[in-house]
């Protein structure tokens with residue numbers, strides 16, 4: 001059991017509903033007044049935003065501004081870090097996720113892809129079947145179907161279909177990252193969080209993952225942290241600009257890049273700092 005302390009607002013969902021008129025009604029994820037502390041150090045300040053279903057939302061900002069910290073609050077990955085304290089609300093599908101005790105179920109619904117491919121030292125098939133097996137799916141036919149669908153969904157089926165029993169670690173970095181995405185898809189999530197998913201990849205693999213993200217948004221709500229401005233502009237519908245733990249501006253990606261309202265956003269997206 002982690003020693004993480006979480007300050008929960010027990011009236012969270014109620015309070016949130018009463019303020020609902022300020023929120024977009026079709027938001028999949030609603031974040032309100034979120035503060036996060038690592039011990040004494042505050043990393044997020046009063047973060048509020050609505051994330052719409054089946055859109056790609058990019059989180060941008062200079063190093064250390066809190067993008068990854070914020071991303072990890074969406075499936076409670078920060079719970080694993082000692083001394084983390086959170087105030088505020090995150091409502092996904094009308095449920096305040098910090099009021100619910102079923103973190104495993106939350107992480108099934110809200111999957112995650114990390115910066116570096118983190119496949120297990122086992123076959124491609126076993127990597128993708130791992131989560132479904134843990135959920136109790138044993139039937140070979142059912143597993144075959146899930147693995148094929150997930151690899152197809154991650155646009156890597158054709159490249160690996162003849163070597164499913166080979167070690168996943170024999171694939172290139174770009175292929176491994178797409179198998180990681182397949183592994184996330186295999187859990188049938190609604191939301192996929194991506195923390196700089198292409199930062200360890202070459203330009204061609206990066207493009208493939210970006211094309212994949214564009215295809216995936218018809219089925220999933222995607223939140224992606226990226227340091228790459230062009231990537232945010234290419235793949236996302238909405239962009240949130242973070243600075244020193246605050247959201248400075250959150251808008252349609254086109255607006256953020258072509259006519260930002262805040263001078264600090266403009267300075268960042270035009271490369272004047274960060």
Ligand SMILES: Nc1ncnc2c1ncn2[C@@H]1O[C@H](COP(=O)(O)OP(=O)(O)OP(=O)(O)O)[C@@H](O)[C@H]1O
Pocket residue numbers: 038041043061062063064065066067068069070081
């Ligand atoms: N486990 C931790 N314990 C203590 N402080 C942390 C921890 N993780 C992050 N921080 C601090 O919180 C702040 C936000 O970090 P975070 O990693 O979220 O920023 P980021 O915008 O994602 O940065 P980068 O782009 O460099 O990954 C930083 O000051 C960082 O040092």
